[in-house]
Amino acid sequence: MSVATVGHPETTTLPVIDFVAPMPGFPDDRRFVLVRLEDTGMLYALTSVDSAGLRFLVVPPAQFFPDYAPEIDDDALAALGASDASDLLVLLVVTAGDGVQDATVNLMAPIVLDQRSRRAVQLVLGRSGLSVRQKLVAVA
Amino acid sequence: MLVLTRRPGESVMVGDDVVVTVLDVRGDVVRLGIKAPRSIQVHREEVYRELQKVNREAASPSDVAVRALSRMLRADVEQQ
Numbered sequence: 001m002s003v004a005t006v007g008h009p010e011t012t013t014l015p016v017i018d019f020v021a022p023m024p025g026f027p028d029d030r031r032f033v034l035v036r037l038e039d040t041g042m043l044y045a046l047t048s049v050d051s052a053g054l055r056f057l058v059v060p061p062a063q064f065f066p067d068y069a070p071e072i073d074d075d076a077l078a079a080l081g082a083s084d085a086s087d088l089l090v091l092l093v094v095t096a097g098d099g100v101q102d103a104t105v106n107l108m109a110p111i112v113l114d115q116r117s118r119r120a121v122q123l124v125l126g127r128s129g130l131s132v133r134q135k136l137v138a139v140a
Numbered sequence: 141m142l143v144l145t146r147r148p149g150e151s152v153m154v155g156d157d158v159v160v161t162v163l164d165v166r167g168d169v170v171r172l173g174i175k176a177p178r179s180i181q182v183h184r185e186e187v188y189r190e191l192q193k194v195n196r197e198a199a200s201p202s203d204v205a206v207r208a209l210s211r212m213l214r215a216d217v218e219q220q
Contacts, residue, residue, distance in 0.1 A: 020178060021178070021181040024181075024183075024188055024191040024192040025193070025195040025196045025199075026195065026199070037206065038210055038214065040213065040214060042213045042214075043206075045206075054199060055199070055200055055201075056195075056200075057206065075178070078178070093195065094198060094201075094209070095201075096202075096205035096206065096208075096209055099208070100212040103209055103212075106198070108191075109191050122191075124181070124187060126184060126187045132190055132191065133194065137216075
Protein backbone atom coordinates (compact mmCIF):
# COMPACT_ATOMS: atom_id res chain seq x y z
CA MET A 1 0.00 0.00 0.00
CA SER A 2 1.38 3.37 -0.89
CA VAL A 3 1.67 6.09 1.69
CA ALA A 4 -0.72 8.24 -0.33
CA THR A 5 -3.59 5.90 0.53
CA VAL A 6 -2.83 5.89 4.24
CA GLY A 7 -5.93 7.89 5.14
CA HIS A 8 -8.26 5.55 3.29
CA PRO A 9 -7.07 2.02 3.90
CA GLU A 10 -8.81 -0.70 1.97
CA THR A 11 -9.91 -2.65 5.01
CA THR A 12 -12.76 -4.74 3.66
CA THR A 13 -10.65 -7.67 2.51
CA LEU A 14 -8.36 -7.88 5.51
CA PRO A 15 -8.95 -10.51 8.19
CA VAL A 16 -10.70 -9.17 11.27
CA ILE A 17 -8.78 -9.40 14.53
CA ASP A 18 -10.83 -9.88 17.70
CA PHE A 19 -9.57 -8.39 20.93
CA VAL A 20 -10.35 -10.79 23.78
CA ALA A 21 -10.46 -7.74 26.06
CA PRO A 22 -10.70 -4.17 24.81
CA MET A 23 -7.73 -1.82 24.94
CA PRO A 24 -7.85 0.43 28.03
CA GLY A 25 -9.66 3.63 27.05
CA PHE A 26 -11.56 2.00 24.17
CA PRO A 27 -14.12 -0.33 25.74
CA ASP A 28 -16.38 -0.50 22.68
CA ASP A 29 -13.75 -1.42 20.11
CA ARG A 30 -12.90 -5.09 19.87
CA ARG A 31 -12.62 -5.68 16.14
CA PHE A 32 -9.68 -4.35 14.17
CA VAL A 33 -7.81 -4.99 10.96
CA LEU A 34 -4.06 -4.65 10.56
CA VAL A 35 -3.17 -2.44 7.60
CA ARG A 36 0.41 -2.33 6.32
CA LEU A 37 1.47 1.27 5.68
CA GLU A 38 5.01 0.67 4.52
CA ASP A 39 6.70 -1.57 2.01
CA THR A 40 9.47 -2.03 4.55
CA GLY A 41 7.00 -3.67 6.94
CA MET A 42 7.96 -1.32 9.74
CA LEU A 43 4.72 0.56 10.20
CA TYR A 44 1.16 -0.72 10.42
CA ALA A 45 -2.21 0.74 11.35
CA LEU A 46 -4.46 -1.21 13.65
CA THR A 47 -7.75 0.11 12.33
CA SER A 48 -11.07 -0.28 14.11
CA VAL A 49 -13.90 -2.01 12.32
CA ASP A 50 -16.38 -0.71 14.89
CA SER A 51 -15.51 3.01 15.02
CA ALA A 52 -14.88 4.90 11.82
CA GLY A 53 -11.62 6.81 11.99
CA LEU A 54 -10.16 5.03 15.01
CA ARG A 55 -6.73 3.59 14.41
CA PHE A 56 -3.48 3.02 16.21
CA LEU A 57 -0.06 3.07 14.63
CA VAL A 58 1.88 -0.05 15.55
CA VAL A 59 5.40 -1.28 14.82
CA PRO A 60 7.06 -4.66 15.18
CA PRO A 61 9.70 -4.21 17.91
CA ALA A 62 12.64 -6.04 16.29
CA GLN A 63 13.93 -3.12 14.24
CA PHE A 64 13.88 -0.76 17.21
CA PHE A 65 14.31 -2.86 20.32
CA PRO A 66 16.10 -6.06 19.30
CA ASP A 67 16.30 -7.31 22.89
CA TYR A 68 12.63 -6.76 23.60
CA ALA A 69 11.07 -10.10 24.52
CA PRO A 70 7.95 -9.68 26.64
CA GLU A 71 7.03 -12.66 28.76
CA ILE A 72 3.63 -13.88 27.62
CA ASP A 73 2.09 -15.81 30.48
CA ASP A 74 -0.07 -18.92 30.24
CA ASP A 75 -3.26 -16.98 30.99
CA ALA A 76 -2.66 -14.70 28.03
CA LEU A 77 -1.83 -17.64 25.76
CA ALA A 78 -5.02 -19.40 26.83
CA ALA A 79 -7.11 -16.26 26.30
CA LEU A 80 -5.71 -15.94 22.78
CA GLY A 81 -6.30 -19.62 22.08
CA ALA A 82 -2.65 -19.78 21.06
CA SER A 83 -1.41 -23.28 20.46
CA ASP A 84 2.05 -22.35 19.28
CA ALA A 85 4.08 -19.37 20.45
CA SER A 86 5.51 -19.05 16.93
CA ASP A 87 2.05 -17.90 15.74
CA LEU A 88 2.27 -14.85 17.99
CA LEU A 89 2.96 -11.44 16.58
CA VAL A 90 4.03 -8.70 18.99
CA LEU A 91 3.37 -5.06 18.05
CA LEU A 92 4.10 -1.82 19.89
CA VAL A 93 1.58 1.01 19.95
CA VAL A 94 3.09 4.27 18.70
CA THR A 95 2.22 7.73 19.99
CA ALA A 96 3.15 9.90 17.02
CA GLY A 97 3.52 13.16 18.97
CA ASP A 98 3.88 16.61 17.47
CA GLY A 99 7.02 15.95 15.48
CA VAL A 100 8.60 12.73 14.25
CA GLN A 101 11.40 13.07 16.78
CA ASP A 102 8.75 12.98 19.51
CA ALA A 103 7.33 9.60 18.52
CA THR A 104 7.21 7.12 21.38
CA VAL A 105 6.12 3.52 21.81
CA ASN A 106 4.47 1.70 24.68
CA LEU A 107 6.82 -1.08 25.78
CA MET A 108 4.82 -1.89 28.91
CA ALA A 109 1.66 -2.88 27.04
CA PRO A 110 2.37 -4.53 23.67
CA ILE A 111 -0.37 -5.85 21.41
CA VAL A 112 -0.02 -9.62 21.19
CA LEU A 113 -1.78 -11.18 18.22
CA ASP A 114 -2.25 -14.87 17.56
CA GLN A 115 -2.09 -15.13 13.80
CA ARG A 116 -3.91 -18.47 13.73
CA SER A 117 -6.90 -17.66 15.97
CA ARG A 118 -6.82 -13.97 14.95
CA ARG A 119 -7.33 -13.01 18.55
CA ALA A 120 -5.38 -10.23 20.19
CA VAL A 121 -4.90 -8.56 23.53
CA GLN A 122 -3.01 -5.56 24.82
CA LEU A 123 -0.82 -7.39 27.28
CA VAL A 124 -0.03 -5.37 30.39
CA LEU A 125 3.41 -6.01 31.83
CA GLY A 126 2.52 -4.16 35.00
CA ARG A 127 5.59 -5.03 37.02
CA SER A 128 8.13 -4.98 34.22
CA GLY A 129 9.26 -1.41 34.86
CA LEU A 130 9.05 -0.88 31.08
CA SER A 131 8.10 2.55 29.79
CA VAL A 132 4.77 3.47 28.23
CA ARG A 133 6.57 6.28 26.38
CA GLN A 134 9.88 5.03 25.05
CA LYS A 135 11.43 7.12 22.29
CA LEU A 136 11.16 5.40 18.92
CA VAL A 137 14.50 5.30 17.13
CA ALA A 138 15.59 2.61 14.71
CA VAL A 139 18.73 0.73 15.69
CA ALA A 140 21.61 1.74 13.45
CA MET B 141 -19.29 3.51 47.48
CA LEU B 142 -20.26 0.19 49.01
CA VAL B 143 -18.16 -0.56 52.08
CA LEU B 144 -17.82 -4.15 53.34
CA THR B 145 -15.76 -5.59 56.16
CA ARG B 146 -13.92 -8.82 55.30
CA ARG B 147 -11.36 -11.00 57.04
CA PRO B 148 -8.48 -12.85 55.40
CA GLY B 149 -9.86 -15.81 53.51
CA GLU B 150 -13.22 -14.13 52.94
CA SER B 151 -14.40 -12.94 49.54
CA VAL B 152 -16.67 -10.52 47.75
CA MET B 153 -18.60 -11.34 44.56
CA VAL B 154 -18.81 -8.70 41.86
CA GLY B 155 -21.57 -9.66 39.46
CA ASP B 156 -21.88 -13.38 38.71
CA ASP B 157 -18.31 -14.33 38.02
CA VAL B 158 -15.79 -12.00 39.62
CA VAL B 159 -14.50 -13.07 43.03
CA VAL B 160 -12.23 -10.82 45.08
CA THR B 161 -10.63 -12.60 48.05
CA VAL B 162 -8.67 -10.99 50.88
CA LEU B 163 -5.61 -13.20 51.17
CA ASP B 164 -3.52 -11.47 53.75
CA VAL B 165 -3.36 -8.25 55.78
CA ARG B 166 -0.06 -7.02 57.16
CA GLY B 167 0.13 -3.51 58.52
CA ASP B 168 -1.03 -1.17 55.76
CA VAL B 169 -0.67 -3.79 53.00
CA VAL B 170 -3.60 -5.91 51.84
CA ARG B 171 -3.08 -8.78 49.38
CA LEU B 172 -6.06 -9.55 47.18
CA GLY B 173 -6.75 -12.52 44.95
CA ILE B 174 -9.04 -11.87 42.00
CA LYS B 175 -10.78 -14.48 39.88
CA ALA B 176 -12.41 -13.09 36.75
CA PRO B 177 -13.32 -14.33 33.26
CA ARG B 178 -10.70 -13.72 30.58
CA SER B 179 -12.80 -11.01 28.96
CA ILE B 180 -12.39 -8.92 32.12
CA GLN B 181 -8.91 -7.56 32.55
CA VAL B 182 -7.72 -6.84 36.05
CA HIS B 183 -5.09 -4.15 36.61
CA ARG B 184 -3.84 -1.97 39.39
CA GLU B 185 -5.79 1.26 39.01
CA GLU B 186 -2.78 3.52 38.47
CA VAL B 187 -1.46 1.20 35.72
CA TYR B 188 -4.87 1.11 34.05
CA ARG B 189 -5.24 4.92 34.17
CA GLU B 190 -1.80 5.42 32.68
CA LEU B 191 -2.55 2.98 29.86
CA GLN B 192 -5.90 4.59 29.19
CA LYS B 193 -4.15 7.94 28.88
CA VAL B 194 -1.34 6.77 26.62
CA ASN B 195 -3.76 4.79 24.41
CA ARG B 196 -5.95 7.87 23.99
CA GLU B 197 -2.92 9.96 23.07
CA ALA B 198 -1.86 7.32 20.55
CA ALA B 199 -5.29 6.94 18.95
CA SER B 200 -5.94 8.24 15.45
CA PRO B 201 -2.83 10.27 14.61
CA SER B 202 -3.19 12.76 11.78
CA ASP B 203 -2.31 11.72 8.22
CA VAL B 204 0.47 14.30 8.33
CA ALA B 205 1.99 12.66 11.42
CA VAL B 206 1.67 9.21 9.86
CA ARG B 207 3.39 10.30 6.64
CA ALA B 208 6.18 12.01 8.56
CA LEU B 209 6.78 8.94 10.69
CA SER B 210 6.67 6.72 7.65
CA ARG B 211 9.33 8.86 5.93
CA MET B 212 11.52 8.82 9.01
CA LEU B 213 11.38 5.05 9.29
CA ARG B 214 12.19 4.59 5.60
CA ALA B 215 15.14 6.96 5.93
CA ASP B 216 16.39 4.97 8.94
CA VAL B 217 16.20 1.74 6.95
CA GLU B 218 18.07 3.26 4.02
CA GLN B 219 20.87 4.43 6.29
CA GLN B 220 21.52 0.91 7.48
